[in-house]
Amino acid sequence: xxxxxxxxxxxxxxxxxxxxxxxxxxxxxxxxxxxxxxxxxxxxxxxxxxxxxxxxxxxxxxxxxxxxxxxxxxxxxxxxxxxxxxxxxxxxxxxxxxxxxxxxxxxxxxxxxxxxxxxxxxxxxxxxxxxxxxxxxxxxxxxxxxxxxxxxxxxxxxxxxxxxxxxxxxxxxxxxxxxxxxxxxxxxxxxxxxxxxxxxxxxxx
Numbered sequence: 197x198x199x200x201x202x203x204x205x206x207x208x209x210x211x212x213x214x215x216x217x218x219x220x221x222x223x224x225x226x227x228x229x230x231x232x233x234x235x236x237x238x239x240x241x242x243x244x245x246x247x248x249x250x251x252x253x254x255x256x257x258x259x260x261x262x263x264x265x266x267x268x269x270x271x272x273x274x275x276x277x278x279x280x281x282x283x284x285x286x287x288x289x290x291x292x293x294x295x296x297x298x299x300x301x302x303x304x305x306x307x308x309x310x311x312x313x314x315x316x317x318x319x320x321x322x323x324x325x326x327x328x329x330x331x332x333x334x335x336x337x338x339x340x341x342x343x344x345x346x347x348x349x350x351x352x353x354x355x356x357x358x359x360x361x362x363x364x365x366x367x368x369x370x371x372x373x374x375x376x377x378x379x380x381x382x383x384x385x386x387x388x389x390x391x392x393x394x395x396x397x398x399x400x401x
Contacts, residue, residue, distance in 0.1 A: 197239050198239070198277040199238070200238055200239070201241045203243045203280070203283070204243070204245075204280075204281070205245060205246065205283055206246040206382060208226060208242070209245060210223070210224030210226070210388070213376035213378035213381070219385070219388065224242075225389070225395070228389055228393075232392065233396065233400075245260065247286055248260050248283060249283065249302070250306060252287060255291075262302075266310070270313040271313070274313065276314060277317060279318070280320045280399075284299050284323065284351050288340060288344040288345075289340055297354060300355060300358050303358060311362070318399075319364035321355060321358065323354075323356065323367075325348075325375055326348050326374065327380065328375040331344070331345060332345065337379070337381055340381075352368045367395065369391055369394075372387075372394040373387035373394075
């Protein structure tokens with residue numbers, strides 16, 4: 197059986213836009229993908245965490261620095277045949293003051309960790325969905341600001357270039373999915389389904 201490690205943040209975890217918890221396994225994109233890949237003998241491993249970044253430390257929550265955990269997961273789930281990597285949204289928070297280029301550098305570190313663990317592993321790098329235009333407002337998530345929204349939109353280009361440099365697959369999640377109007381940040385059920393379908397097409401191409 198071939199393994200697919202899905203490493204991401206709250207949109208991989210499946211956090212509901214209304215804040216009421218997590219979508220059911222069959223509703224979130226990783227679970228939908230698992231069902232789609234089952235006939236092809238794939239095992240989908242869900243590793244999404246709310247607040248996860250590429251390389252930045254969250255001073256209020258432990259274990260959010262993706263680069264510190266990814267090597268461990270690659271070993272514990274190894275050998276991993278395919279890694280689907282979707283991070284960058286939380287890197288756009290004002291506290292990190294990170295440019296698109298710096299966020300891409302963080303993603304590059306993760307790609308190097310994957311290659312170091314298994315140089316033959318397939319990698320699908322995703323640039324994340326865009327942040328909603330109003331996400332920074334008090335009623336949504338003031339950890340972001342208006343600049344964060346712009347940064348999230350600029351990640352597509354720098355991540356695509358990064359994927360070309362590492363000769364790995366690329367998908368812009370923003371091409372097929374979007375944040376819910378409810379919180380301007382997390383995907384609704386429809387976007388989870390659309391994203392799963394797009395990832396499936398990439399993996400079986």
